[in-house]
Amino acid sequence: MDVKTLCLGVLSRGEASGYEIKKAFAEGPFSHFHQASFGSIYPALNALAAEGLVEVREQAQDKRPDKKIYSITPKGRNALVAALMTEPAPDAMRSDFLFILSFAQYLPPARVDQLIDQRIAWYREALARMEACACNETIPAGPAFVRGMGIAVYRAAADYLEANREKLLAEIGESALMVAE
């Protein structure tokens, strides 16, 4: 699933500029399971335009660089569906948080406490945002399903952290004492 396909996916939901596509990956509904940066989005859009999978429309703007608005073509929609039918690559997660916590024994308990605090706050905030945006508008079945899964997983993570933090802190507190003795 390369950046070209991801851009097609965003554009299938409506026309957008490169900047807006970047925002979709930074804040939008895709942000929880895929990211892309300017350095990959702009070349991808150029390649997609060259292949006829997207169309460009330049919009002049006052005192700002011209906005290049991209829209998906019928050929582009076919390419997107073809990509969606290929075997998905295995999920990959990168979490510095979990990596650091694997070495909790070597860290000051205050540091571990603070990390877990921050993470719980982050999950709760993300959950509030995800749960809020559903009431007013009817969203299609696919996005609704994915959103529900995100909520279920984040809630499980936050609940686990809250339920088990004291036990972890007690255990690394003990071993810190043992080292001191």
Added chain:
Amino acid sequence: MDVKTLCLGVLSRGEASGYEIKKAFAEGPFSHFHQASFGSIYPALNALAAEGLVEVREQAQDKRPDKKIYSITPKGRNALVAALMTEPAPDAMRSDFLFILSFAQYLPPARVDQLIDQRIAWYREALARMEACACNETIPAGPAFVRGMGIAVYRAAADYLEANREKLLAEIGESALMVAE
């Protein structure tokens, strides 16, 4: 959290060759939240050796290339702890599965059904493996905590998929009928 730090983390748990470090990221306890490939591990180990953070010991082997066994130095341990004290980058997840499911409306229901089947099977298998490796040996508090969190999250994901798949399939089945009419 670059590959050099990840290698130090693996080596802090015992000496290993580049090949074994790669296996730790492919199958070991880190595999669920960080990955690294040969193309990044070997240069990272060379750089770490040049900086005096790891030591190399060459072990001749019958009918195979010499094994270079790396071990972390006291200086390396300090560097690891220093890295663990820096602010962790935000978690990032890449899931082609969720990306594809966001476009479930455009896909044949049979395809969606198959994807969810495969994913549930994958989660259940991962859970079985993760739950199995705890009974016999006593693992430190940090890894135990991280392992528990992984189990909680995977279980929530699998449960969600099982509980909501019928609803999704019913909804995209309906819209498929509407398109046909």
Added chain:
DNA sequence: GCCCACCTATATAGGGTTGATATATGCAGG
């Protein structure tokens, strides 16, 4: 028995991605 596929083991080239930076301007808050 034989062949194919996979495992051990290191290394590199090529291509894709990230993160930082450059450019230019408006707007809000201290």
Added chain:
DNA sequence: CCTGCATATATCAACCCTATATAGGTGGGC
């Protein structure tokens, strides 16, 4: 008034991943 942030596109170096090269051992199917 000035700093920081948002809009908007674009590029570059550093980093990382995928695929490949090399080379022999091991296990399963036919």
